[in-house]
Amino acid sequence: MSEPGAASAGAVPVRGTERLVLRGFTDADREPFAALNADPAVMEHFPEPYGQARSDAFVDRILRRWLERGYGLWALERRDTGAFIGYTGLWPAEFEAPFTPAVEVGWRLAREHWGHGFASEAARESLRFGFTEVGLAEVVSFTATPNERSWRVMERIGLRRVVDGDFDHPGVPEGHRLRRHVLYRLTREQWKASGAT
Template identity: 80%
Template sequence: MSVPSQPLVPVLRTERLVMRAFTDADREPFLALNTDPVVMEHFVEVHDRARSDAFVDRILHRWAERGWGLWALERQDTGEFIGYTGLWPAEFDAPFTPAVEVGWRLARAHWGHGFASEAAREALRFGFEDAGLAEIVSFTAVGNERSWRVMERIGLLREPEGDFEHPAVPEGHPVRPHVLYRLPRERWLASQA
């Protein structure tokens, strides 16, 4: 898979963050967070270098294909890469798919500062205003309460009847059961008024 040389990724700024395209310089710190067992606690396994780099390549391709995707997050005060936030297609077999998910993954040193919520709010704004999406969802393993709280802080609503067994997770694995949150465009617009 060849990586687009310069996918069109808009640079967005929040109060404390720059949301920008991934660069080759991000690959090493991205690998570090993808191999951190605490960061990856609610995933099936940590990612090795090949899988981490392949994910960066897919991120760049998604931008080129769809005009939206995941942004690398950089702290404005230090210029440090801290993870990603953005929009991702949910295309696996589930009652609510196909859908667009808002998601995030941050290095552990940057947890607890509100960075995920800050960037996710901007990703929602972009998704509804710039990409014209009708709905954005989010989901995570049942035990990942930290991510539930982010979903709630950014205005998504829990849909217990939509909770599901993630088909990409092996049967019997503790992270297979997932919770589902949704945000229709109309509700987001009402919250901005």
């Protein structure tokens, strides 16, 4: 069942920023998305890279989430080149943790598009969509503790670290160096107070 104010069933709303188009995934995105998911640098802070089959299954899940929830992950396209560069958007966090169920803002970009502020730009639009169009009261984000690059994105887009919120992600094997995660969150009220609307 969709959240209040969510996009109509079956439709992935297209949104834009100064440099990016946020749109639904297409079959043409599957190959570059699989290449991104197989890149050890991109997947450094995940337990393992994805093969083609797992990457394609993820695209299928992304498309289903829009139908089920009225929110999800967008494919990111550069306005200047038309290139697919990764994803951003909102994703349900439903694993067992002190803060779940929740809705996460996330991103994953191909390595050649790092360092240009694209993740922050797209994630800000995801927050705006979540708070104003979906009607979410809060959005969270989390990552493995060594992933300071993602911490910085979370902080740039206004999320606040929960000081006592570090947790062991149940989807990461016990003893794995990436099991411990940091937690950031932002309420709609905090977002509005920041003037980000």
